[in-house]
Amino acid sequence: MALQITESCVNCWACVDVCPNDAIYEDKPHFLIDDAKCTECLGDHADAQCAAICPIEMAIVNELGEFLNPPGSLTGIPIEKLKQFGLWKDAA
Amino acid sequence: MELPVISNTAAAAESGGCASSGCGTAPDALSHLPDHIRAKVQDHPCYSEEAHHYFARMHVAVAPACNIQCNYCNRKYDCSNESRPGVVSELLTPDQAIKKVLAVAAEIPQMTVLGIAGPGDPLANPGRTFETFEQLSARAPDIKLCVSTNGLTLPQYVDEIAKHNIDHVTITINCVDPEVGAKIYPWIFWENKRIFGIEGARILIEQQQKGLQMLTDRGILVKVNSVLIPGVNDEHLKEVSKIVKAKGAFLHNVMPLIAEAEHGTYYGIMEQPEPTPEMLQDLQDACAGDMAMMRHCRQCRADAVGLLGEDRGDEFTLDKIDVMEVDYEAAMVRRKVVHDEILEKLDAQRGVVKPKATGIPEGSRPVLMAVAGKNGVVAEHFGHAKEFLIYEASPEGVRFISHRKTELYCGGMDACGDGDMVDAGATESLLDRNIRVLEGCEVVLCSKVGYEPWAKLEAAGIAPNGEHAMEPIEEAVMAVYKEIAATGKLLPQADTLKVA
Numbered sequence: 100m101a102l103q104i105t106e107s108c109v110n111c112w113a114c115v116d117v118c119p120n121d122a123i124y125e126d127k128p129h130f131l132i133d134d135a136k137c138t139e140c141l142g143d144h145a146d147a148q149c150a151a152i153c154p155i156e157m158a159i160v161n162e163l164g165e166f167l168n169p170p171g172s173l174t175g176i177p178i179e180k181l182k183q184f185g186l187w188k189d190a191a
Numbered sequence: 192m193e194l195p196v197i198s199n200t201a202a203a204a205e206s207g208g209c210a211s212s213g214c215g216t217a218p219d220a221l222s223h224l225p226d227h228i229r230a231k232v233q234d235h236p237c238y239s240e241e242a243h244h245y246f247a248r249m250h251v252a253v254a255p256a257c258n259i260q261c262n263y264c265n266r267k268y269d270c271s272n273e274s275r276p277g278v279v280s281e282l283l284t285p286d287q288a289i290k291k292v293l294a295v296a297a298e299i300p301q302m303t304v305l306g307i308a309g310p311g312d313p314l315a316n317p318g319r320t321f322e323t324f325e326q327l328s329a330r331a332p333d334i335k336l337c338v339s340t341n342g343l344t345l346p347q348y349v350d351e352i353a354k355h356n357i358d359h360v361t362i363t364i365n366c367v368d369p370e371v372g373a374k375i376y377p378w379i380f381w382e383n384k385r386i387f388g389i390e391g392a393r394i395l396i397e398q399q400q401k402g403l404q405m406l407t408d409r410g411i412l413v414k415v416n417s418v419l420i421p422g423v424n425d426e427h428l429k430e431v432s433k434i435v436k437a438k439g440a441f442l443h444n445v446m447p448l449i450a451e452a453e454h455g456t457y458y459g460i461m462e463q464p465e466p467t468p469e470m471l472q473d474l475q476d477a478c479a480g481d482m483a484m485m486r487h488c489r490q491c492r493a494d495a496v497g498l499l500g501e502d503r504g505d506e507f508t509l510d511k512i513d514v515m516e517v518d519y520e521a522a523m524v525r526r527k528v529v530h531d532e533i534l535e536k537l538d539a540q541r542g543v544v545k546p547k548a549t550g551i552p553e554g555s556r557p558v559l560m561a562v563a564g565k566n567g568v569v570a571e572h573f574g575h576a577k578e579f580l581i582y583e584a585s586p587e588g589v590r591f592i593s594h595r596k597t598e599l600y601c602g603g604m605d606a607c608g609d610g611d612m613v614d615a616g617a618t619e620s621l622l623d624r625n626i627r628v629l630e631g632c633e634v635v636l637c638s639k640v641g642y643e644p645w646a647k648l649e650a651a652g653i654a655p656n657g658e659h660a661m662e663p664i665e666e667a668v669m670a671v672y673k674e675i676a677a678t679g680k681l682l683p684q685a686d687t688l689k690v691a
Binding site for chain 1: 255256257258260262266267282311315316318377378380383384385452455457460461
């Protein structure tokens with residue numbers, strides 16, 4: 100059980116600093132999560148820390164490919180606007 | 192230690208008077224400050240309107256992470272064509288940052304100030320931020336250190352800030368009311384949780400105010416930045432100004448919101464209006480009765496290098512500094528010589544009383560003039576000016592009001608790579624746009640003006656003037672003001688047509 104980082108990631112380092120398992124590492128073109136280390140923060144925190152600080156919607160997904168921060172959830176930009184600007188996706 | 196409240200000093204009455212009607216003798220906003228604070232900041236380009244013509248600053252982008260979301264910010268920060276806070280081309284490790292700072296300091300001896308401003312929040316990156324400060328204070332003791340922050344984790348780092356001898360901190364405070372805050376900050380990351388809305392804004396405001404008080408209690412200088420967001424916090428900022436002054440902030444810098452759809456920010460996409468230059472000036476004037484206002488801020492990038500209003504970052508990219516050999520001991524000697532020369536020049540200027548409009552009848556109305564200036568003189572060709580400096584001439588003298596940029600931040604869609612976003616304003620020609628930027632001004636002073644802009648400027652009611660090239664700006668503005676006054680156009684009765 101592990102989370103993953105998608106191509107939406109902007110490499111801002113925020114998740115690296117808050118991960119309790121040091122599971123996140125720098126890579127190109129974006130950061131990655133070591134699935135051997137990731138526990139989704141179970142036992143450490145109520146919320147997965149990477150997903151709780153990540154500023155970018157759609158950048159963190161679970162094993163089912165579901166966005167932990169779906170489009171519009173962090174910015175409050177309505178879905179029709181996101182679609183108009185090409186910023187909307189269903190799933191990873 | 193408690194810093195004196197600025198308007199409680201004897202200079203207060205003077206400060207209020209200057210702000211409301213223009214003041215011909217005040218060198219700039221800092222003249223109202225108590226001596227011990229002024230001595231600390233008068234050579235700092237970001238605080239002193241006069242010093243920014245001579246001393247340069249740089250930011251190193253070692254702080255990518257952030258712990259809050261602001262509706263005017265988008266965490267995509269690699270567009271080299273944009274100049275606005277939060278944007279950088281190249282993130283640096285602390286080691287790379289040190290190398291870059293030493294290279295720039297050796298090459299540009301006027302560079303006296305190193306700030307860490309992002310592109311995220313420096314205090315959300317404490318390891319990278321404080322390692323950079325620690326190395327720098329050891330290796331380049333002749334560079335002043337500054338940090339800016341959203342304030343969320345400020346209280347826990349005040350001791351560390353004091354330890355690294357950082358004596359200037361900028362806090363961005365856009366509100367003191369959580370209900371206003373909820374319209375600016377959708378969420379914060381706090382105690383291992385993302386907290387949305389009013390509760391998030393409440394915590395942020397509480398931390399900012401606590402951090403501000405802790406800093407001023409320790410005698411660390413605090414400047415407060417506020418982003419003016421029309422309809423959201425415009426009236427509210429007057430209260431913010433009062434409160435931060437009471438807590439001992441020495442300077443308040445109200446900056447206009449930048450909200451363009453192509454930046455992908457919430458405000459940009461939701462078409463939140465930016466303030467007009469007039470709105471900004473009115474608000475700055477309204478707050479100026481309460482404390483020193485700053486009007487020359489250029490809202491620079493988190494990796495800016497050089498004098499305010501210019502960016503020489505391209506000369507110091509990682510691949511270029513990699514091959515530079517820097518002997519900093521030798522550079523410090525050269526830097527000292529240059530600094531002393533500049534200080535001597537500034538001292539001489541400070542002794543000079545700015546031109547007063549002697550002989551201009553009382554009751555003559557003030558006139559706004561735009562100047563294509565550089566290094567304190569009328570220097571630029573109209574078409575080459577990247578910004579105009581706005582001055583107000585009145586019977587009391589000449590005062591600097593603001594700068595207005597002509598090319599707005601972004602080269603457009605091709606440069607940004609977001610081809611599917613709307614390029615607002617692309618249909619407006621650059622010349623029309625630049626003339627629109629000068630709204631409210633009656634004269635534009637520059638070294639030269641071409642035929643086409645000349646005609647368009649006149650049609651827009653702005654008199655082009657190329658007769659004062661290379662003259663000191665304030666003398667030139669006063670000379671033109673006197674010419675206009677001589678025609679009788681500045682007195683109320685002569686103005687009835689315009690008023691009607």
